[in-house]
Amino acid sequence: MGVIRRTGSFVLKVNPILCDGFGHCHELAPELVDIDEWGYPIIKKDPTPFGNVRALQSARYAVRGCPRQALSIERVGDQP
Amino acid sequence: MIKANSLPRLMHRASGRPLSLEEHDQEFGLVDAQTDFLGELRNSGLTGRGGAGFPTYKKVELLSQQRGHGKFVVVNAMEGEPASHKDLALLNANPHLVIDGAEMLAHMIGAKRIAICVSRDNPIVINNVKRALHERTRRSLRGPEIELHTPPWRYVAGEESALVHWLDDNESLPQYRPQRPTILRIGRNAVLVDNAETCANVGLIGRFGASWYRQLGTESSPGSTLVSVTGAVDRAHVIEVALGTPVKAILEVAGADTDPSAILLGGYGGTWLSGDNIRLPFATEYLKEVGASVGAGIIMVLPKRACGIMETYRITKWMANESARQCGPCAFGLPALAEDLQQLVAGGKDRKQSLDRLIHRAAEIDGRGACKHPDGVVRMIRTALQVFDKDLQNHINGAPCVGSRDTKFYATVPRHEREEDLVWE
Ligand code: SF4
Ligand code: SF4
Numbered sequence: 269m270g271v272i273r274r275t276g277s278f279v280l281k282v283n284p285i286l287c288d289g290f291g292h293c294h295e296l297a298p299e300l301v302d303i304d305e306w307g308y309p310i311i312k313k314d315p316t317p318f319g320n321v322r323a324l325q326s327a328r329y330a331v332r333g334c335p336r337q338a339l340s341i342e343r344v345g346d347q348p
Numbered sequence: 349m350i351k352a353n354s355l356p357r358l359m360h361r362a363s364g365r366p367l368s369l370e371e372h373d374q375e376f377g378l379v380d381a382q383t384d385f386l387g388e389l390r391n392s393g394l395t396g397r398g399g400a401g402f403p404t405y406k407k408v409e410l411l412s413q414q415r416g417h418g419k420f421v422v423v424n425a426m427e428g429e430p431a432s433h434k435d436l437a438l439l440n441a442n443p444h445l446v447i448d449g450a451e452m453l454a455h456m457i458g459a460k461r462i463a464i465c466v467s468r469d470n471p472i473v474i475n476n477v478k479r480a481l482h483e484r485t486r487r488s489l490r491g492p493e494i495e496l497h498t499p500p501w502r503y504v505a506g507e508e509s510a511l512v513h514w515l516d517d518n519e520s521l522p523q524y525r526p527q528r529p530t531i532l533r534i535g536r537n538a539v540l541v542d543n544a545e546t547c548a549n550v551g552l553i554g555r556f557g558a559s560w561y562r563q564l565g566t567e568s569s570p571g572s573t574l575v576s577v578t579g580a581v582d583r584a585h586v587i588e589v590a591l592g593t594p595v596k597a598i599l600e601v602a603g604a605d606t607d608p609s610a611i612l613l614g615g616y617g618g619t620w621l622s623g624d625n626i627r628l629p630f631a632t633e634y635l636k637e638v639g640a641s642v643g644a645g646i647i648m649v650l651p652k653r654a655c656g657i658m659e660t661y662r663i664t665k666w667m668a669n670e671s672a673r674q675c676g677p678c679a680f681g682l683p684a685l686a687e688d689l690q691q692l693v694a695g696g697k698d699r700k701q702s703l704d705r706l707i708h709r710a711a712e713i714d715g716r717g718a719c720k721h722p723d724g725v726v727r728m729i730r731t732a733l734q735v736f737d738k739d740l741q742n743h744i745n746g747a748p749c750v751g752s753r754d755t756k757f758y759a760t761v762p763r764h765e766r767e768e769d770l771v772w773e
Contacts, residue, residue: 283524284675285718304712305684308676342526 277315278341280327284308286338296333297326315344350376352556352563356588357572358548362441366476369483372444379555385452386412389550391558393570398424398508398543399614399644401632404550410529411457411540418537419459421492422515423450425466425473425544426499428506429615430666430760431646434574435544436473437586439466443480446544447494449551454492457540462494464544465511467501474498500771503616503670507719508532508541510672515539518773521672522719543644545574565591569631573642577602579612579649579758591642592634595626599649609652610735612759614643616663617724620656620731639731650758655749656736659759660729661689666761667725672772678722681713685729692743699744707733 280300282293289307300323302310316323331339350360361367361375390405411419423446425435439446450462466473477496484494497515504510505520512532514520532539549571553561562570569591575598577585585602599606608623619640628634632641650656668682688709691702710726717723733740739749
């Protein structure tokens with residue numbers, strides 16, 4: 269799983285053009301992704317600290333599990 | 349030379365036909381190629397006239413730092429907004445001024461090619477631009493190569509990433525841009541997209557200088573702008589005003605209803621303002637206080653007798669149909685918003701729930717498309733719910749206003765095309 273960074277925070281980002289609303293991300297990362305009435309993901313906007321290992325782990329699962337490869341983890345705020 | 353403190357500038361000598369190159373040179377004078385264009389542009393404080401109002405200088409500076417020899421300047425005269433007519437009016441009056449501006453921009457960023465984009469439903473404008481380009485090739489073969497492109501007309505086709513996508517790949521679909529500001533590219537070449545009116549302003553600044561330019565307008569919004577007035581007017585108008593002119597004065601000149609119930613600023617993805625706001629000056633620093641901006645200079649006037657909820661519904665329905673259907677929240681969400689509004693207008697049984705659902709859905713959709721199309725619709729609906737609160741209550745109480753039973757509508761909404769008939773390439 270690579271190095272787990274403990275500083276800074278991240279947000280999950282979805283490319284809405286690629287996303288087809290399979291909803292896997294909601295199942296893989298329920299704490300970060302909500303789902304709307306049409307099945308498309310609503311992603312938590314506020315950054316999550318990298319220190320939150322569980323959330324980071326599920327974010328990574330979601331990125332890998334997305335059938336359209338529409339998700340990415342993006343670092344925000346203070347750079348180490 | 350045009351006097352600094354007089355109007356019109358952009359529409360100088362506008363008559364029924366475009367100025368030829370000779371007339372243009374006579375009226376505006378020649379461009380001094382030694383001018384420090386970039387410096388003048390910075391001092392002029394020009395902001396983009398396509399809607400976003402981003403400082404043109406910053407964009408140009410960003411592009412001039414890009415590497416590569418194949419850069420493009422794209423002149424956006426797509427006029428996606430049905431309520432806007434300014435770019436076409438400008439190209440019908442002073443096409444050479446726009447092209448001059450584009451050439452100066454190309455010079456600033458070191459671009460070799462210019463693409464002028466006019467949607468293909470405007471044969472007259474296309475002919476005018478063709479003629480203007482022909483006059484130029486006869487004069488000199490130097491300077492950047494200028495091409496005319498005619499993408500299909502769609503609301504989102506004028507969005508800059510959709511336009512570049514079309515030039516790149518023949519599809520008028522917006523692109524996903526997670527980082528901002530983004531540099532759009534055709535192939536590997538960086539592209540500077542500017543609205544036709546912005547280019548014409550650059551054409552003036554490059555000729556006469558920043559201090560000349562600043563003699564009209566306000567401190568933070570210098571210069572003049574073209575305003576399209578539609579709605580409760582005798583006939584749709586494009587007028588040139590100095591930024592900072594009160595909206596009321598603009599309406600008077602355009603022959604519009606000067607006691608409207610509301611105005612829609614900034615087009616169909618814009619902001620509804622109640623009628624008493626027309627005393628405000630037409631400049632972003634004043635309009636900001638009420639949550640609006642100058643945008644692409646569109647004023648849609650709604651008279652007292654019309655029903656705001658009805659107009660909002662009509663606009664939303666059309667905008668939903670114009671979604672590029674790439675992103676779920678936009679493709680499914682906007683028709684859902686239109687449906688909720690229809691329930692409100694028609695006074696269906698569950699109209700109360702419709703309102704709650706509408707507000708909830710609007711909040712859910714906001715900011716989740718690849719482009720700003722759904723955000724604009726959400727903003728328009730939200731401000732409509734505030735401004736037309738009284739109409740809304742009447743609709744909910746089952747006593748819709750007279751206006752909603754009227755058959756006269758004010759917002760011009762083009763024909764709804766069936767989904768399979770929408771042309772994107
Ligand atoms: S898993 Fe991917 S395709 Fe499926 S809803 Fe999530 S982002 Fe969209
Ligand atoms: S938000 Fe709507 S209009 Fe914009 S790219 Fe997505 S589907 Fe197309």
